[in-house]
Amino acid sequence: MVSRILCCTVVIGVGAIPAMGQTETTFAYQGELRSGGTPASGLFDLRFRLFREPVGGSQIGATLCVEDLSMSDGLFRAELDYGPGIFGTGMFLEIEARAGAGLDCSDSTGFVLLTPRQAITSAPNAIYALSAGTAGVAANATQFNSQPASFYQNAGNLTAGTLPGARLTGAYTGAVTMSNAGNAFSGSGAGLTGLNAANVSAGSLADARLSGNVALLNSVQTFTGAKSFTGGLATSALTLSTGAAAGRVLTSDGVGVGSWQPATGLTLPYSGSAANSINGVFNITNTTGPAIIGTGGSAQPGLTGYTSAANGYAVFGRSTATTGTGKGGWFQSFSTTGYGIHGNTTATSGVNRGVYGESASSSGRGVEGHASAAAGGSYGGRFESESPSGRGVMGYVSATSGTGIGVFGQTDSTDGYASFFIGGRNYFSGNVGLGVVSPERSLDTQGRIRLRQDNPPSGGNSAGIDFYQQTPGADRAFMGMFNDDQIGLYGRAGAGWAFVMDVATGNIGMGTTTPQARLDVNGTARCDVLEIMGADLAEKFPVSEETRPGLVMEIDPQNPGKLRVASGEYNRRVAGVVSGANGLPAGTIMGHLPGSQDSPAIALSGRVWVFCDATGAAIDAGDLLTTSSRPGHAMKVLDYPRAQGAAIGKAMTALPKGEVGFVLVLVNLQ
Structure with a gap:
């Protein structure tokens, strides 16, 4: 094997300089390599990688x-060349070695990484750039960043700093x-072109600079001199000065209060009792706006009509158009608590009407109210009675046949209410x-019908139906919610919640409000036929050790009753x-006594799957079974005299x- 380098030296030397302006970049690396703890000898392949970090x-x-x-003796010397511009900060060599095997260096087979990386330190005469030999004594630079000195003497090439005013031409x-607000401009201004007057935000223009059509400007203006309008006057509002002569309709004191001139009001030329046409004494026609607008003071009418005739009309509105949605009368209020129309009769007897509407059309409306607001709780019509026996709204159909409707409500909204009480x-x-x-x-x-509990539920009434007996008058029973999870039948004569179903489990309780099974009866149950889907008759017994379905059980002599x-x-x-x-459930389970609710059900009779041991003898259908030496398992009876009193079943x-x-x-215990 090849181990890590124990001793190494890096020497950066200067070779022959091939030409001016080039830098010698080759350096020699000397080190010692040990293999198996002894200096290595023979041929070896070495690979070198350069890093700036030790790890x-x-x-x-x-x-x-x-x-x-x-x-x-483990010593070697290798010349390495990484090219120019590599060195300048601390560098580290990572070395891999393998014994010479005749393989090319591109084949990484057998190379072993030597650790740690080796630091490279420079020698006294390390890599030296000959072309910089005179940099320390240079008086000027002919090139800087590949640009001549003239480039930096041209202000147009500058991208930062501040130019003096003399350079701005x-x-x-x-x-x-x-x-800068202190900037000053001299000259006639003739050179300023494209100036928008809307950008002039201060100062005053001389009268000579104003247009002759200045009266059309969109602003409030005061004219101190006399103005002459030769083409007529068209205006949306006109206020006359004070002191106007009598005969003027309205004058103002200059602040909008206004006063009548003459002070007694305006009297039209006609006065008398002679009959007049339906057009009236005073006829004003306006095809696009109101013909007459009246404004009254506080609690005073804007327009008053009066008649003393028994069958006369104080106010009569008439729309003669035979098409469209014309109104005989239109009344409107902008007050948040006002009335668009208010009808009042002062007589305290008789069948009088505050408001009366009549229509002779087969599809008409005697009275129709319309609330046009797109939001809020407005009313198309509102009727109120202050009498303790009155009717706020009364709908009446006097026809004695047909399907007339006394009160009819309709809404086109899917979330609306045709009637709401x-x-x-x-x-x-x-x-x-x-x-x-x-x-x-x-x-x-x-x-379906949905019954809801009180909202909020703290109101005390749950959702349900009360059954009422007329004689004697009393609620006899209630059918509905017992609580959030149970519904049932409640007897008000003392039975209480006699029948309850848990809506989450489906358990039904009779005589109990906490059913623990599909049918949980607290008391005596009676039926003609009881059909049970299970397979055995079992009873719950407390046990003295852990058990599981299918195990054979015996009486515990050390724990009576278990x-x-x-x-x-x-x-x-x-x-x-x-x-x-x-998977075979019990048919009937007895012994659900206090303390035994969680005890296992022990089959005493009927069909049940049993753990059996047939290592001594095969078990065939019909064989009598007894206990075996394997705990909890049954076996075939071979000794019938011993099986007396020990038989489990067949x-x-x-x-x-x-x-x-x-x-x-x-x-079938025997």
């Missing part, structure tokens, strides 16, 4: 290899930013249908077999001689 890191340069290097085609009670004297147009019972539904695994042939203490082996399946396994047994 790890990335390889520098190529892998150098010296083949068939002759060694005497000439034309600039690119954008130049002058961010809050608080109080809801009374229906006739049959109610849910999904049924012609209900035949008090409540006639189509599909059983243990049977042992010994023809054991007369045999008590039964642990039920449930080989085999129903066979077990070949020499085998140990399950046998189906008809248990």
Whole structure:
């Protein structure tokens, strides 16, 4: 084997200089190699790799290899050349060696890595660049970064620093930013072209610079001089100054308060009692906006109509268009608590109406309300009664035939409500249908009904149905939720929760609210026929040792009342077999007494799979079985006198001689 280098020396020497400007890069590596603890002799192949770190890191340069290097007393010398520019910081050589085997260095077979890596130290006259011999006494540099001195004397080539003001001359085609507020510009400004007036943010323009159409500017303006409008005046609002002569409709005091001129209001020319056409005394036509707008003061009407005639109309609105959605009257309120329309009758008797609507159309609406807001809890119509026996809304169909509807609600939203009731009670004297147009019972539904518990559940009422007896009037029973996981039937006359089903397990309890089986009865159960799907009659017995289904059990004489695994042939203490082996469940299990709930069920009669030992004799169907020397196992009875009182039952399946396994047994203890 080839071991690590014990002693090594690195010498970097100077060879012959082949030409000016080149650097000698070859150096000699001398070292000692031991093999098996003794100096190596003969021919060896060495491979060298260069790293900057003593451990790890990335390889520098190529892998150098010296083949068939002759060694005497372990000493060797190898010349290595990694080329120029490699050295300058600490370097380490990694060496691999193998005994000369006539293999090429490209074949890595047999090479052994020598550790640790060897540090390379420079010799006194190490690699020296002849072309830098005069660098220490040079007065100037003809080239710097491959550029002549003239390159660095041209300010256009500079990419950093600050130029003095004297160097800033000439034309600039690119954008130049002058961010110092102290910059001053002299001259006439004639050279400034493309200047946008929108960028002028301070100062004032002389009147001579203003356009003649200045009145169209989008800003509030005050004109101190007289203005003449020869082409008419079109404006969305006009405020007149104070002191206007009588006959002006409205003047202002300059701050928006305003006052009437004349002070007594405006009187139209017509006054009298002569009949007039349907167009009225005062006729204003506006095809795109309101004809009249009235504004009233606090708690005062904006528009008032008055009549003393018994059949007159204080206000009459009429829409004569025969198509479209014209309105005879339109009332609107912007207040968050206001009324779009408010009707009021002051008479305290009679069948008067606060608001009355009538339609003669077969598909018309006497009154229709519409809430156009896209959000919020607005009302298309709201009706209220303050009488303790009144009706907030009353729907009435006076026709005595047909399918008229007293109150009809409809919604086009899948999440909306055709009708919604809050608080109080809801009374229906006739049959109610849910999904049924012609209900035949008090409540006639189509599909499922969901009953929910109180929300929040702390309200105390669970989901369910109460059964009420009219005489005497009392709830007699409740069917519904017992708790979050159970539903059942509750008798209110003292029975309590007589029937409960666990919704998670499917267990049903009768007389118990904690059923532990599919049917858990606390009390006496009675039926005509009881059909059991299991195969044996078993009873739960406490045991004194660990057991499993199929083992034969015996009475434990040291622990009265307990059983243990049977042992010994023809054991007369045999008590039964642990039920449930080989996937065959028990039919009936007794002995579910306090303290025995988790005890194993021991088959006393019926079919059960039993562990059997046929090493002494084969077991055939019909053979009588008894205990064996193998604990918990049965065997074939060969000595019938000894089997008296020790028989387990008869085999129903066979077990070949020499085998140990399950046998189906008809248990019948004797």
